[in-house]
Amino acid sequence: MRIGELARRSGLSRDTLRFYERQGLIASRPGTEATNSYRDYPEEALITLDQIADAQAAGMSIADLAMLMGQLQAADPDGFDGEAFLDARIAEVEARITRAERFLESLRQARAALAATPVLR
């Protein structure tokens, strides 16, 4: 599909998609018509984009994501310690979720307190 369709279906802007592509998070091919320079994005890009949103919600930076997507499935070419990298990310995400849940709890308490307060004193 072309970038406009991917934008519509993913809910992201064309600029954001191009930005992600420059960062190596999604990929495209040259497209069939030889007359133009339009690129073709595969259907799976939608899945990838959803995973990117998950990762960002977990606090991952785009640089980390690119590292994960590039280095990790690339059969571990050089002396890159994928296990250590993954272990570190996992610990980070766990800590972040714990903190977020603690915050959610206090939000809920604030909400309950507000609901219990009569409108005028």
Place this chain on the structure above:
Amino acid sequence: MRIGELARRSGLSRDTLRFYERQGLIASRPGTEATNSYRDYPEEALITLDQIADAQAAGMSIADLAMLMGQLQAADPDGFDGEAFLDARIAEVEARITRAERFLESLRQARAALAATPVLR
């Protein structure tokens, strides 16, 4: 306590603390000695700072936090709908945690796959 001690005990830089204070997230008083302009931070600032970290892990912006801390406990002065604001934040944080947990799960699977792979094919 003075800003240096707060920095040491919170693990944040003095600059960050001053930045948070400008944004209205923490407060200080003029301090007792009249000869200098050093400010005095209360013990509770440490708790507040920890809550700020929780909130940030949950994806809250500093502007939202300032809104929460200012508007919400300020007895709802004008026509600000605290309940709607809180409900919106709660929904956002819930969604974020769900996404983060999904990502954590795929990280764990990647980790398991790596562990199961013998070093040389």
Place this chain on the structure above:
DNA sequence: CAAAACCATGGAGTTGAGTCAACGGTTTTC
């Protein structure tokens, strides 16, 4: 008592993650 360590203020600079504008070309649609 002098050097080292600390403090406040102001303003500039940085980084990550996009976003916008302008250009010239290509398809689609009325």
Place this chain on the structure above:
DNA sequence: GAAAACCGTTGACTCAACTCCATGGTTTTG
């Protein structure tokens, strides 16, 4: 067959959240 809608490329711009630097004072410490 034009106008409208789309595309790629480049480069500048924005915004949030810090971070750094310079200046000029104040405490603490050896």
